[in-house]
Amino acid sequence: MQELQLGVESPKKFKLNQSTKVVALVGQPNSGKSTLFNILSDIKVSTANFAGTTVEYKESLISIFGETFHLIDLPGTYSLNPFEPAEHVTVKYLLNNKVDLIINVVDSTLITRSLELTTELLELGIPFVVALNMSDETHKHGIDINSERLSEILGVPVVKISALYGKGIHQLMDACYEQTFVAGNKAKINPITFTYHIEHWIQKILEPAETLVKQNKISPRFWAIKALENPSLVDISLLNGLRDIIKTAESEIEANHRTSLFEAIEYERHHQSMSISHKVTISIPRKSIPFSEKLDLMFLRPRTGYIFALFFFALYFFLVFVAGNFIASLVDSPLSSVPKFYGSLKMHTPFLWHTVEGLYQGIVGAFGIVLPYFLPLLFLTAILEETGYMARIAFLLDSVFHQMGLHGKSVAPFIMGFGCIVPAVYATRIIENRRDRLITSILINFIPCSARLTVIFALTTALTGPFWTGVIFGYVLFAIAITGKIISFFMPKPLGLILEIPPLRLPSMKITFKKTYFKVREFFKVAVPFLILGSVVLAWLEYFNFTYHINQTMRPFITSLLGLPEQLGSTLIFGFLRKELVVFMTAQAFGVTNLSLLPLTIPQVVIFLVFIIFYFPCISTTAVFWKEFGWKHLLLTILIGLCLSTVSALLFKFILGYFFNF
Amino acid sequence: MFEMLLAEANNEKIVKVIAIESGKGAKQRLLSLGLHINDVVEVVSNTRFGPILIKNLSKNNARIAIGRGIAEKIQVESVN
Numbered sequence: 001m002q003e004l005q006l007g008v009e010s011p012k013k014f015k016l017n018q019s020t021k022v023v024a025l026v027g028q029p030n031s032g033k034s035t036l037f038n039i040l041s042d043i044k045v046s047t048a049n050f051a052g053t054t055v056e057y058k059e060s061l062i063s064i065f066g067e068t069f070h071l072i073d074l075p076g077t078y079s080l081n082p083f084e085p086a087e088h089v090t091v092k093y094l095l096n097n098k099v100d101l102i103i104n105v106v107d108s109t110l111i112t113r114s115l116e117l118t119t120e121l122l123e124l125g126i127p128f129v130v131a132l133n134m135s136d137e138t139h140k141h142g143i144d145i146n147s148e149r150l151s152e153i154l155g156v157p158v159v160k161i162s163a164l165y166g167k168g169i170h171q172l173m174d175a176c177y178e179q180t181f182v183a184g185n186k187a188k189i190n191p192i193t194f195t196y197h198i199e200h201w202i203q204k205i206l207e208p209a210e211t212l213v214k215q216n217k218i219s220p221r222f223w224a225i226k227a228l229e230n231p232s233l234v235d236i237s238l239l240n241g242l243r244d245i246i247k248t249a250e251s252e253i254e255a256n257h258r259t260s261l262f263e264a265i266e267y268e269r270h271h272q273s274m275s276i277s278h279k280v281t282i283s284i285p286r287k288s289i290p291f292s293e294k295l296d297l298m299f300l301r302p303r304t305g306y307i308f309a310l311f312f313f314a315l316y317f318f319l320v321f322v323a324g325n326f327i328a329s330l331v332d333s334p335l336s337s338v339p340k341f342y343g344s345l346k347m348h349t350p351f352l353w354h355t356v357e358g359l360y361q362g363i364v365g366a367f368g369i370v371l372p373y374f375l376p377l378l379f380l381t382a383i384l385e386e387t388g389y390m391a392r393i394a395f396l397l398d399s400v401f402h403q404m405g406l407h408g409k410s411v412a413p414f415i416m417g418f419g420c421i422v423p424a425v426y427a428t429r430i431i432e433n434r435r436d437r438l439i440t441s442i443l444i445n446f447i448p449c450s451a452r453l454t455v456i457f458a459l460t461t462a463l464t465g466p467f468w469t470g471v472i473f474g475y476v477l478f479a480i481a482i483t484g485k486i487i488s489f490f491m492p493k494p495l496g497l498i499l500e501i502p503p504l505r506l507p508s509m510k511i512t513f514k515k516t517y518f519k520v521r522e523f524f525k526v527a528v529p530f531l532i533l534g535s536v537v538l539a540w541l542e543y544f545n546f547t548y549h550i551n552q553t554m555r556p557f558i559t560s561l562l563g564l565p566e567q568l569g570s571t572l573i574f575g576f577l578r579k580e581l582v583v584f585m586t587a588q589a590f591g592v593t594n595l596s597l598l599p600l601t602i603p604q605v606v607i608f609l610v611f612i613i614f615y616f617p618c619i620s621t622t623a624v625f626w627k628e629f630g631w632k633h634l635l636l637t638i639l640i641g642l643c644l645s646t647v648s649a650l651l652f653k654f655i656l657g658y659f660f661n662f
Numbered sequence: 663m664f665e666m667l668l669a670e671a672n673n674e675k676i677v678k679v680i681a682i683e684s685g686k687g688a689k690q691r692l693l694s695l696g697l698h699i700n701d702v703v704e705v706v707s708n709t710r711f712g713p714i715l716i717k718n719l720s721k722n723n724a725r726i727a728i729g730r731g732i733a734e735k736i737q738v739e740s741v742n
Contacts (some may be wrong), residue, residue, distance in 0.1 A: 078696075083690065110721065112721045141722060141723065297706070396712075398727070399711055402729075432691070496731045501726065501727055502725075
């Protein structure tokens with residue numbers, strides 16, 4: 001079984017022969033698409049109960065009755081008029097790639113709304129199977145679906161499944177095989193026809209479009225409808241006079257129906273899907289409101305919601321702390337017994353000793369300091385996403401984020417940022433508005449991530465006590481809010497929050513564990529090599545006495561301006577590799593084995609910490625940022641960070657100097 | 663029949679959407695999330711600050727959180 005994850009822009013990496021059939025999973029967010037993908041491919045990718053988890057598409061080779069299929073899980077999209085960056089991935093893929101079969105995954109409990117995407121997908125004219133997912137839950141929601149009737153109306157097979165419990169999967173595979181190999185082009189799909197005032201415009205474009213899109217294997221009808229509805233998605237310049245046709249169509253609809261062409265098409269589709277939905281669903285009496293819905297109301301209504309949220313977050317960090325300490329204590333003793341094995345090298349071959357020591361410190365950093373806290377943090381974050389609680393937090397904190405010029409959708413990246421900035425940067429892809437996405441991405445850079453928290457906790461616990469931990473933490477959040485306010489002042493007004501709140505669901509432990517495993521694996525792939533390599537480079541620099549030169553270069557800034565000991569200059573260089581390296585570096589720079597022996601005053605620790613939190617993103621974040629937003633945005637972020645860190649450090653120097661006579 | 667803005671509707675009030683006067687982007691987003699004119703929705707949570715949570719009774723009770731600014735541009739009428 002092969003498995004591969006693709007970036008948004010990266011080309012197909014599977015070497016496929018022409019005969020391999022491509023099957024695309026398409027559905028609205030939270031329809032259980034990824035769960036179905038996991039079952040079909042038997043490899044687990046991220047699935048979550050929060051809108052927009054599959055931001056890249058995942059693919060896998062699967063075998064159905066001996067035939068190899070190339071299965072692609074496309075990001076969830078509400079319609080084929082994309083809004084979020086992740087939705088663009090789906091629409092672009094369907095417009096530009098050969099797809100032999102679409103499995104449209106539908107949340108049965110939301111059938112009325114979901115059918116709008118289904119009717120739109122049918123316009124593609126590709127062999128099609130509807131998978132009515134979560135069909136075991138419909139009765140709880142008071143509906144019953146007649147899948148045979150739906151199949152008759154749409155002209156495609158409709159299969160009731162439950163991806164979570166693995167029900168109906170065999171029937172689904174039967175239908176897929178049948179549609180691809182037996183029915184093939186003879187499949188009788190019934191795309192909806194529009195009323196005359198729109199349909200005659202489609203017909204007008206259809207004929208010239210037919211010759212144009214034949215080689216692309218896209219249905220000319222789909223192309224024609226999109227040209228009218230959302231001309232930015234297709235290359236309208238390919239057809240002479242098309243621009244004029246669209247313009248005339250727009251003004252005709254505008255004059256006769258007082259609505260835009262886009263809305264007119266959207267509403268027709270809406271009415272058609274409503275009428276299909278009425279034909280195939282029967283309302284059945286609902287038993288009393290289930291407990292989960294009553295509980296959910298308490299999570300969502302602000303008065304009780306904030307109390308629950310506070311409780312959950314206290315619990316969240318408490319559990320991370322307890323579990324982290326426990327795991328750290330497990331790995332501590334085997335790790336600390338290692339140095340005695342290579343201690344003898346120090347006398348005879350000091351260069352080799354430095355190299356080994358660097359390697360060792362890197363491994364201690366990864367396994368002894370970062371991993372113990374990373375593991376419970378990722379696991380609990382996965383649970384928050386799986387249950388759908390993250391969407392509740394987004395709803396509750398929307399007004400708080402408004403103060404920074406953002407809205408509730410930025411909450412998820414912010415919370416993830418407390419774990420690690422790298423996944424948080426990817427999580428910004430669910431923010432549809434470019435402005436909001438850019439501001440969020442700049443701000444999440446300054447969140448005390450687990451690495452920064454390590455530095456803050458290590459140094460304050462050893463040298464200043466918990467009061468200053470609180471001061472620094474409070475200041476950091478305040479500084480982020482102020483920075484957000486300042487940046488958004490220079491930007492246009494925000495669009496506002498529109499977010500689906502999916503029902504609360506019990507987390508599947510299997511999926512939560514797999515999700516944690518994938519994130520940890522990612523951490524080892526991306527971050528651990530940097531950590532170990534950085535640690536070795538650091539040891540070499542020390543061996544060649546290079547840190548002295550770095551300290552001398554940085555002296556004017558570090559000592560004269562900020563009033564810190566010059567030894568701290570070199571720690572900044574290594575903090576760029578990974579933030580938590582600052583702790584070992586500081587200890588090494590002063591040659592102490594215990595942090596409490598560091599010759600630093602309380603003001604110096606505080607100034608150093610506020611500077612180190614903001615000054616520069618770590619190397620992994622920098623790389624991800626560059627890839628995601630381009631170098632201009634990266635430079636801007638770094639510049640804002642340097643300004644913020646210097647201003648903050650000077651502010652604390654001024655205030656603390658007053659109180660401490662320093 | 664009484665016309666008002668969605669942002670003004672109280673908790674548990676059931677209203678019908680009459681018009682969506684927001685910008686094009688927000689309008690498109692609401693449409694794709696299944697909120698259309700003539701839909702009957704229940705206000706689940708509205709606290710005079712922060713976003714409004716609605717339950718779309720016409721669309722299998724799908725719940726959508728709508729920022730206050732947008733909810734101030736959605737006209738509704740009372741149905742109960």
